[in-house]
Amino acid sequence: MTVVPLVDEGLGNSAYLVDLDDGRALVVDVSVDLRASTAAVERRGLTVAFAADTHLHADFLSGARRLAASQGSEILASAAGHREFGHRGLRDGDEVDLGGLRLRALGTPGHTHEHLSYLLLDGAHPVGVFTGGSLIVGAAARTDLVSPDRTETLARAQYASLRRLMNLPDDVAVWPTHGAGSFCSAPPGADRVSTIGRERATNPLLQVASEDAFVKDLLGSLGSFPPYFLRLPEINRRGPAVFDYAPSLRPVDASALRSMDVELVDVRPTDDFAAGHIPGALSIPLRPAFASWLGWLAADDRPLIVVRRPDQDAEEIAWQAAKIGYNLVGELNGGMDAWGGQTVRTRLIGPGDVGGAILDVRQDSEFHAGHLPHAQHIELGSLADRADEVRREPLVVMCGHGERAMSAASLLERAGHQDLAVLTGGAEDWAVATGHRLEAG
Incomplete structure (x- = not known):
């Protein structure tokens, strides 16, 4: 049994591939961008038998339905999430036989109302726990993504969930989804995984004296988050669209672009944008954090056209947008060299x-x-x-x-x-x- 973290540095998240040592695999909290998980599965000659989600994700579209369609994977998710597509709805204490290993659902509400953690068991021995947005390295994920009137109630539920996880043995691995770089309130730091013992000893939110103190500290640490966080949970509940193709950028000629009602997203490096850009273009340089800032700054109700350099990967741009539910309708054919119109310098x-x-x-x-x-x-x-x-x-x-x-x-x-x-x-x-x-x- 091997657990392979699949880290998305931009979103600050980790999905996990579990090689079940029989030609099958379990994946946990994978996004609709399956490129990393597909590469890992193919390297090992595996088939994804199970795709589990710990909660209704706010920061990316779940890839579980794509795996179910392409590999016949069984989707595992909380019954309390009321998802509107085929899945095995799990409740606290339910177990799934993985073939020698077992996966036990632990109700750990807080980050969301329907949140589950998954305890991986080898016989009676707990090996590790997929904690999603419950216990994370050095913190706990935010509780203000459902609705303002439920934020404190969920924070108190988060307190109880973390205490429940602390009942596990010290040597149990902690495999959280959210990590450094996530706007789900993960603190900075290089570590993506931990253990129960280490978190018990070092996590500041586990050192507080009372539930009230925990709630005060957790809510006091909450920063802002992108507005698309409020849209994606419902899309994930209904079921993201399933597609079997890679998203792409359709070339749009400059002459046609001038007459279109679109938003221009210029993904070139800052030096290039400063040297000359189309008036009104929104600068979001392509880098690991591109998706988060696209979802924060770009309109979700207008077609988006990309301006890029020839050496920037069009497929990467399209996938970054797709995993947060944005559909880029095209790109300026030929880039800035083909624009031929007015430009602005910064x-x-x-x-x-x-x-x-x-x-x-x-x-x-x-x-x-x-x-x-x-x-x-x-x-x-x-x-x-x-x-x-x-x-x-x-x-x-x-x-x-x-x-x-x-x-x-x-x-x-x-x-x-x-x-x-x-x-x-x-x-x-x-x-x-x-x-x-x-x-x-």
């Missing part, structure tokens, strides 16, 4: 050249950990609705490295702001370049 500056008004678009936790004196702070995710609050130009826009700042600049340009510059670096780079100290809080 100035780039180094850390030693910052002056005047500053807008910092990092997340709250990043800003409060250290920022430039007198910097205005508006998170990138809320900037489109708050552009009228931004100080007048000239303005330097900054984040941690420059990608989010360029996205912010493109949003501000849409809103009529001019004389913008983007910092090619972050707060620490400025402190080193100038010898000045950052402010905290």
Whole structure:
């Protein structure tokens, strides 16, 4: 029996492939982008017999239905999720015979109301537990994705769920879905897996003195999240569409594009976007976090057309969008070289050249950990609705490295702001370049 984590660095999540040592496999919490799991299965010559979901995911579309259609996999999921497609609905204590191993469902509500963890047993011995969005490395996942009026109730359920998991032996492996980089409230850190004993000793939320203290600490740690998190659980409940083809980007000629009512998403690196871009284009550079920012910033009710460099992988762009339920209708045929129309430039500056008004678009936790004196702070995710609050130009826009700042600049340009510059670096780079100290809080 081998457990293989399949890490999506961009979404901050891990799916898991369990080689059952008989030519079959179990996968847990796999997204609709099956490329990594398919490669792992094919390398081992396996068939996916079971596809389990720990909860109704908010940050990606489940790939369980695709596996059921392509490999005949049996879908395992919580009966309390009321999914509208074929699956085996499990309740607390139910067990699934994996052929020598067993999978026991543990009711662990909190992150969602119908959340299950799955305890993997070899005979009577618990080997590990797939904890989804319940117990995660160094924390527990957020409880505010169902509805505001249920957030505290779910936080109290999360407290009880974590206490229940602490009844497992110390050597039981912990295989969570959410990890560093996830907007489901995973803390930073390189570790994706853990053990019950390690979490018991080091997880701050397991050190609190009472349920009330746990709720206060958990809810106090919640940051913002992309709006598509509120849409995907229902899509996953009804059942994501099943398709047997790779998503692609249809070429659209510049002449046709000029007459179309679409949103342009420019995925080129910040240097390329700064050197010249189509007026009104939204900059979301292609990188591991592309999907999250696409779902946060791009319209979900308009066709999206991509502008990319020739060396950027069109299939990767399409898959990143597909796993959060976005359908990119095409791309500018020939890229910027074929545009032939008006372009806009955005100035780039180094850390030693910052002056005047500053807008910092990092997340709250990043800003409060250290920022430039007198910097205005508006998170990138809320900037489109708050552009009228931004100080007048000239303005330097900054984040941690420059990608989010360029996205912010493109949003501000849409809103009529001019004389913008983007910092090619972050707060620490400025402190080193100038010898000045950052402010905290």
